[in-house]
Amino acid sequence: MDASDVGIFARESELLDRAVEIGVASGRVVGVSFPASLPADAETDHPLLDRVFAYLDGESDHFDDVEVALTVPTDQRRVLDAVRNVPYGETVSLDRVARMAGLDPDETGDVETARRALAENPIPLFVPDHRVRDAPGGAPDAVARRLRALEAD
Incomplete structure (x- = not known):
């Protein structure tokens, strides 16, 4: 992921019967949620969403190379x-x-x-x-x- 990637990205998933939403800041994933419907302000085009949907289509992906930002104790x-x-x-x-x-x-x-x-x-x-x-x-x-x-x- 490029460090300039910032925003909310989401797509509807038939498999999950809801949307997959990913929040990105400074090139790191900061949040993932599964809202009942696609958020109006979300972009649908992002390489990480492409990977998630390939995974949902049955492609094995551990996502261990995805940079995440955890702000927890x-x-x-x-x-x-x-x-x-x-x-x-x-x-x-x-x-x-x-x-x-x-x-x-x-x-x-x-x-x-x-x-x-x-x-x-x-x-x-x-x-x-x-x-x-x-x-x-x-x-x-x-x-x-x-x-x-x-x-x-």
């Missing part, structure tokens, strides 16, 4: 960074994510930190929280289920 960032390492097509437990992030899955506070980080994930898909099978994520549940099913095929 450090402990939550460790969790989200760990989730970026879960390979395409695999799912892991919340306990596994906690361990990957250097947290203790037997400590209630650490598990809550991991759960909160995933639930508040500002960039689902690029931080693929849909690959964590027993925790809430930043994408709507129906979207997460479709993404898991897509990657299982």
Whole structure:
């Protein structure tokens, strides 16, 4: 992505039955959402949206080269960074994510930190929280289920 890329980009997805919206600032993804309809102020042409829609059409893409800007507390960032390492097509437990992030899955506070980080994930898909099978994520549940099913095929 070019550092001059700035804006909101979105397209309707038949597979997800909603739009995919990506916010970009200084060439980094700062937000991803799945609104029920296409936002009026969103541009539809962006190379990253092309990749997302190729992925939605069944092309394997881990998106690990996508530059993201996470503005979350450090402990939550460790969790989200760990989730970026879960390979395409695999799912892991919340306990596994906690361990990957250097947290203790037997400590209630650490598990809550991991759960909160995933639930508040500002960039689902690029931080693929849909690959964590027993925790809430930043994408709507129906979207997460479709993404898991897509990657299982």
